[in-house]
Amino acid sequence: MSATGTLLDDQPDDGASSDADGLLVGLNAEQHHAVTVDALPLAIRAGAGSGKTRVLTRRIAWRSLTGRHDPRRVLALTFTRKAAGQLRSRLRLLGLRDQVAAGTFHSVAYAQLRTFWSERGQREPDLLDRKFSFVTPLLPRDRRSTDVLDVVTEIEWAKARRIPPEAYAGRAEELGRNPPMSPPTIARIYRDYEDRKAEKRMVDFDDLLDQCARALRGDRAFGDAQRWRFRHLYVDEFQDVNPLQFALLAAWLSDSDDLCVVGDPDQAIYGWNGADADHLNRFDTHFPGATLVDLRQNYRSTPQVLRTAAAALRGSTPMEANRLSGPAPTVTVHADDRAEAAAVARKVRDTRGTDGAWSRQAVLVRTNAQADVIVGALRDAGIPVRTRSGSGVLDRPDVKGALGSLSRSSRPLTDHLGDLRSDADDDLSDDETAPRDAERAAAFAQLRTLADEYLSIEPSGTASGFVGWVRGQARAAADDSADAVEVATFHAAKGLEWEAVHVAGLEQGLVPIAHAREPAALAEERRLLYVALSRAEVGLHLSWAQQRTFGERTSKRRPSFWLDDIEHAIRNLDKPFAQAEQARRASMARERVQKPAGLPDHPVVEELRTWRQDQARAADVELYDVFPNATIDSLLRVWPGTKKDLLDVHGIGPYKADRFGTDLLAILAGHDRPEMPAPPAKAPRSRAPAAVHGDLDPDLVEALRAWRLEQADGKPAFTVFANATMHELAATRPTTTDELLAVSGIGPAKAERFGAELLAFLAEQP
Numbered sequence: 001m002s003a004t005g006t007l008l009d010d011q012p013d014d015g016a017s018s019d020a021d022g023l024l025v026g027l028n029a030e031q032h033h034a035v036t037v038d039a040l041p042l043a044i045r046a047g048a049g050s051g052k053t054r055v056l057t058r059r060i061a062w063r064s065l066t067g068r069h070d071p072r073r074v075l076a077l078t079f080t081r082k083a084a085g086q087l088r089s090r091l092r093l094l095g096l097r098d099q100v101a102a103g104t105f106h107s108v109a110y111a112q113l114r115t116f117w118s119e120r121g122q123r124e125p126d127l128l129d130r131k132f133s134f135v136t137p138l139l140p141r142d143r144r145s146t147d148v149l150d151v152v153t154e155i156e157w158a159k160a161r162r163i164p165p166e167a168y169a170g171r172a173e174e175l176g177r178n179p180p181m182s183p184p185t186i187a188r189i190y191r192d193y194e195d196r197k198a199e200k201r202m203v204d205f206d207d208l209l210d211q212c213a214r215a216l217r218g219d220r221a222f223g224d225a226q227r228w229r230f231r232h233l234y235v236d237e238f239q240d241v242n243p244l245q246f247a248l249l250a251a252w253l254s255d256s257d258d259l260c261v262v263g264d265p266d267q268a269i270y271g272w273n274g275a276d277a278d279h280l281n282r283f284d285t286h287f288p289g290a291t292l293v294d295l296r297q298n299y300r301s302t303p304q305v306l307r308t309a310a311a312a313l314r315g316s317t318p319m320e321a322n323r324l325s326g327p328a329p330t331v332t333v334h335a336d337d338r339a340e341a342a343a344v345a346r347k348v349r350d351t352r353g354t355d356g357a358w359s360r361q362a363v364l365v366r367t368n369a370q371a372d373v374i375v376g377a378l379r380d381a382g383i384p385v386r387t388r389s390g391s392g393v394l395d396r397p398d399v400k401g402a403l404g405s406l407s408r409s410s411r412p413l414t415d416h417l418g419d420l421r422s423d424a425d426d427d428l429s430d431d432e433t434a435p436r437d438a439e440r441a442a443a444f445a446q447l448r449t450l451a452d453e454y455l456s457i458e459p460s461g462t463a464s465g466f467v468g469w470v471r472g473q474a475r476a477a478a479d480d481s482a483d484a485v486e487v488a489t490f491h492a493a494k495g496l497e498w499e500a501v502h503v504a505g506l507e508q509g510l511v512p513i514a515h516a517r518e519p520a521a522l523a524e525e526r527r528l529l530y531v532a533l534s535r536a537e538v539g540l541h542l543s544w545a546q547q548r549t550f551g552e553r554t555s556k557r558r559p560s561f562w563l564d565d566i567e568h569a570i571r572n573l574d575k576p577f578a579q580a581e582q583a584r585r586a587s588m589a590r591e592r593v594q595k596p597a598g599l600p601d602h603p604v605v606e607e608l609r610t611w612r613q614d615q616a617r618a619a620d621v622e623l624y625d626v627f628p629n630a631t632i633d634s635l636l637r638v639w640p641g642t643k644k645d646l647l648d649v650h651g652i653g654p655y656k657a658d659r660f661g662t663d664l665l666a667i668l669a670g671h672d673r674p675e676m677p678a679p680p681a682k683a684p685r686s687r688a689p690a691a692v693h694g695d696l697d698p699d700l701v702e703a704l705r706a707w708r709l710e711q712a713d714g715k716p717a718f719t720v721f722a723n724a725t726m727h728e729l730a731a732t733r734p735t736t737t738d739e740l741l742a743v744s745g746i747g748p749a750k751a752e753r754f755g756a757e758l759l760a761f762l763a764e765q766p
């Protein structure tokens with residue numbers, strides 16, 4: 001039985017043994033190989049719960065105890081400081097006293113740079129800990145309060161990807177970023193940010209990585225000394241390494257091969273922040289001659305949990321389970337978020353094991369904003385809770401001061417973002433003399449992250465609403481008793497495991513998160529859900545609510561569209577996997593797509609189309625980002641009179657209702673309701689058998705070309721789909737969403753935007 005809520009469980013299975021052989025007891029053949037193989041560089045790529053972190057720890061211990069390396073020359077890099085701490089303590093249990101260095105890329109880089117600066121008698125640059133107040137004045141005046149968060153995210157993304165300001169605009173477009181302002185404007189702000197920072201002799205956290213890499217490469221004596229000190233490198237969660245970290249890793253290695261990494265491509269969840277799983281996926285290209293090891297058995301979860309988690313990654317084959325059968329996961333729906341939270345609390349109480357430990361359970365949510373109501377319900381039920389966000393924030397006098405003034409404001413939080421910094425002084429010249437206070441900076445950084453999350457759900461939330469919410473977060477975090485149920489975000493749960501996991505809020509807008517619209521972003525959200533589900537050992541309980549309140553706003557919710565796959569997997573747990581998968585495909589194939597009726601010739605339609613075009617131009621997005629014709633069709637049928645009614649329109653969720661509601665209602669109010677044709681019952685069945693490529697029906701290709709032009713509505717045609725995709729569509733004539741998704745160039749986002757229309761169009765073609 002594994003420990004709960006921990007990264008690792010690495011006590012040798014034969015009890016107190018700490019000799020080298022004892023480390024190998026209980027490992028399967030693949031794990032044994034991964035621990036003992038001498039070949040380097042080495043990458044262990046395997047699924048969640050296959051023992052990667054366990055193998056990494058044992059390998060460090062085994063190689064140390066057998067004299068293959070000196071533990072004082074080992075550097076183990078982890079994703080968080082907590083993970084580093086756990087790694088150290090596990091190594092202690094395996095017989096290595098505090099000899100092995102374990103830390104994050106940032107902490108190690110900073111330590112090495114301080115040595116570098118002091119050895120050379122150089123003054124340390126100041127660490128820029130108030131990025132937001134630093135960046136705000138660089139924004140156009142009217143955008144300062146609303147967009148600073150997103151601009152900082154873009155700058156951080158660019159730096160993580162090692163993209164200089166000059167290259168930002170091009171790369172951002174190429175990689176499908178969705179910046180709050182035009183890419184050239186962001187590039188200009190990014191340039192100014194770098195210049196100002198240099199003028200003031202300041203560095204940000206990302207500069208530390210870059211400067212450390214430069215020092216290692218540029219200064220021979222320093223580089224050699226550091227490489228001598230740490231010559232055996234290990235990295236956990238390698239799928240989430242970004243190019244900046246990778247460059248530092250390369251500088252640490254120089255021409256050495258002494259690197260061992262572990263990771264899982266299916267758990268890459270930081271791409272949006274600049275990570276690049278390619279480092280792991282193509283490890284042998286980055287390190288020619290590298291050895292790759294796979295681990296196939298899962299030690300964490302029951303077969304039921306594995307099947308359910310695999311369904312989140314549609315079509316993925318579940319791992320081989322090592323545990324015995326357990327109960328089927330459950331999915332429940334509740335009237336609102338309070339009812340959901342109360343039900344989670346009851347379930348937590350019922351699930352409490354015979355040993356009475358609370359820490360064997362966790363409640364996982366997509367965003368920090370959801371945690372409050374859950375924490376409240378657990379507390380009301382007398383259950384001890386621990387959260388990973390907001391700890392200690394409220395106790396700081398400077399934070400109290402900032403929140404105190406915010407709590408008196410009923411203006412939107414976006415007007416106050418400038419206040420979420422560590423002192424009230426706007427004068428940047430004071431930055432240099434301000435004493436550095438890492439804790440204060442961390443507290444405010446945390447507050448800004450919370451503000452960001454709050455706003456992503458509640459874009460028009462008020463300052464006072466935010467304060468109430470953040471106080472709830474901080475109160476929850478203050479209780480850090482050892483035995484408590486953990487409430488964490490999906491991201492924060494990475495690498496951890498619990499006997500029972502409750503995943504709450506499986507709703508559109510949260511899972512996937514509202515801002516994930518591009519295929520790559522949606523795929524990352526799917527993996528994130530997989531990370532959450534794969535934390536469970538035995539119990540897995542999923543839920544969602546039909547209505548949710550964030551701050552002062554209550555909205556209707558729909559279930560995550562990925563719940564279908566998950567529920568299907570749960571219903572078919574008693575069938576062999578292949579059979580269940582076949583049944584899933586068949587049921588998808590039966591789903592015929594409703595053809596949206598042609599839009600009527602009516603002035604309201606004209607006005608809606610013009611409005612849509614303006615919106616798309618203003619935001620520099622595609623028409624279907626605003627909404628597809630099917631949504632206009634539904635809008636005319638529902639004919640909403642209030643913002644609440646808008647949520648009944650197909651394709652309008654809380655996000656769009658909030659963003660476009662006022663405009664849309666005003667347009668409808670100015671017209672009479674048009675007569676709508678009856679929606680056709682079923683799209684005709686597809687006739688043509690899939691043709692082979694090269695033998696395309698030219699009429700169909702032309703028809704598709706015309707359809708594409710219409711969709712593009714003035715934009716370049718390839719923004720709808722490329723020629724290759726068009727030819728594949730003509731050749732395969734997909735009839736279901738699933739088949740459509742199998743066409744290269746059509747991902748979930750495109751399928752969602754115009755899939756229904758495209759399928760209906762194809763079905764109509766002779």
Ligand code: ATP
Binds near residue numbers: 007027028047050
């Ligand atoms: P993740 O991808 O989620 O980080 P992981 O691959 O790192 O997962 P671990 O956390 O190392 O997996 O292992 C999962 C669980 O399985 C742990 O509780 C670990 O102790 C246990 N485990 C791994 N290998 C074995 C084994 N050979 N015998 C018994 N338990 C094992």
Ligand code: MG
Binds near residue numbers: 053495
């Ligand atoms: Mg792990």
